[in-house]
Amino acid sequence: MDDLACLSPPERVRRWAQLLEQVDSRIRERAGGRVDWVRLKLNLIRKGRAMEVYSAAEAAVRTAGFVAELHRGGMAEEVAEVLPSAEELVRACLAEIPIPPERALTRGVLDDLDVTAIRNSRQARILVDAAEQHAARLRDPRIAAQLRRWTALKPRLV
Numbered sequence: 001m002d003d004l005a006c007l008s009p010p011e012r013v014r015r016w017a018q019l020l021e022q023v024d025s026r027i028r029e030r031a032g033g034r035v036d037w038v039r040l041k042l043n044l045i046r047k048g049r050a051m052e053v054y055s056a057a058e059a060a061v062r063t064a065g066f067v068a069e070l071h072r073g074g075m076a077e078e079v080a081e082v083l084p085s086a087e088e089l090v091r092a093c094l095a096e097i098p099i100p101p102e103r104a105l106t107r108g109v110l111d112d113l114d115v116t117a118i119r120n121s122r123q124a125r126i127l128v129d130a131a132e133q134h135a136a137r138l139r140d141p142r143i144a145a146q147l148r149r150w151t152a153l154k155p156r157l158v
Contacts, residue, residue, distance in 0.1 A: 009052075016053045020044060027075070038079040041066060057096035057123060061130040064089045068133035086137035090147055093131035097124045097150070104153040118158055124150070125157035 007015060023044065026037045042063065049059035067083055070076040076083060084092075098120040128150045135151075138144040 012051070012053055016044075016048050016051075020048075034075065035079050035082055038070070038075075039082045042082065042084070055096075057098075057127060060089075060092040060096050061126060064093055064130035064133060068130075071133075071137075086134040087140045087143050089134045090131040090138060090143050093127045094143075094146055094150065097127050099124055101149055101153055104156045121158040125154060128154050128157070 020041065023037055023041045027034055027041065030037065045059055045062050045066070048054055048062075049056055054062070063084065067076070067089055070079060070083070104121070104124065128147075131147055132151060135144070135147055138147070
């Protein structure tokens with residue numbers, strides 16, 4: 001893994017994606033050692049962030065998406081001991097939204113906005129989408145309320 005640090009950023013991302021796909025294959029194939037493979041995948045996502053393979057926002061989206069896939073595939077209960085909680089996943093996604101809720105864009109004004117505002121709005125939508133996958137499992141009413149606020153604003157996001 002240390003040799004990945006020497007690669008160019010695009011090559012590092014490509015190699016990291018290959019590594020994660022190999023782990024995903026093991027998770028799908030092996031029921032017996034699945035907990036260890038899931039733990040490895042979560043650690044690789046964290047390590048990918050630390051190695052600047054992707055941003056904190058991308059790491060939050062990847063983690064939320066991965067855990068959601070486990071739930072959809074019926075594997076989450078089997079590996080629950082290593083999974084982050086719905087609160088952790090949603091909190092991580094919402095923390096990376098680059099704009100406050102009151103600055104959510106209205107689609108009709110896109111022509112007057114700069115590229116950064118559009119990019120921030122798109123990033124907010126991606127993060128809200130990732131967080132919403134865990135809404136049904138939230139227990140903390142404050143985090144649920146924050147997510148509902150962003151979900152209500154989602155039609156305004158790019």
